Structures are given as structure tokens and as C-alpha cells.
Amino acid sequence: MMIESVEIAVRPANREELRRALTAWRGPAEVESGCLSCRILQDANDPNAFCYEAKWRSEEDLLCHLRSDHYKHLLFLMDMAARPPLIEFHSVVETAGLDLVQRARNAA
Numbered sequence: 001m002m003i004e005s006v007e008i009a010v011r012p013a014n015r016e017e018l019r020r021a022l023t024a025w026r027g028p029a030e031v032e033s034g035c036l037s038c039r040i041l042q043d044a045n046d047p048n049a050f051c052y053e054a055k056w057r058s059e060e061d062l063l064c065h066l067r068s069d070h071y072k073h074l075l076f077l078m079d080m081a082a083r084p085p086l087i088e089f090h091s092v093v094e095t096a097g098l099d100l101v102q103r104a105r106n107a108a
Helices: 012-030 059-067 069-078 098-107
Strands: 002-009 035-042 049-056 086-091
Touching (some): 002 069, 049 059
Antiparallel strands (some): 002 086
8 A cells, every 4th residue: 555645835825725626636536546545634733734645555556646637736736835845655564453552552
């Protein structure tokens, strides 16, 4: 699995415009082949900063997404940024859940 994370911070005057644009952009991204989940988050410490996060089934699915015409719209939204956007891609080998918390708590 691959996790894509894009953080965009804008000036206060552009906050609502970016929020609406990201929300509209998310829908088509969610239905792309290989997209497991997609969400838009607003930073609690900086209300002018938003994060788009998506989980992809494979690196190949992510690369198809990055090459898509749809992704160009996200690149255009990054142009609104008040500071350079933060873009990260994480390769996930294993995912754990509550079972890991339980093992850690029982080991103490």
C-alpha cells in the first residue's frame, strides 16, 4: 500500500476557496482505480492549511494517479499556496491496529 499526503497552506482570504476546491477534487480521486480511501483534513493549529491524504493499493496505482489529467488540478491548487506545499509518499509494508496496542499494553 502507498500513502500520498499533500499539505497546502493558503492566505486566509483563499481558505474557503481551497476547501471547496479540494472537496470537489476528492470525489473523482476516490473512484480512481486502486484508491482505497481519500480524505481532506484541516489543520487544527493552522486553519489555513489543508491536507489531502489518499491510500493506494499499490505503487502502480499511485503512479497512474500522478500521471492523470485529474492530478493536474491538484497541481494547480498547489499554486494557491502561501508557502511551498509539503508532498510525501509513504510505502507501507505492514499495517497493525488495536491488536498492536493490546500487545504493547500487555507487555508492560
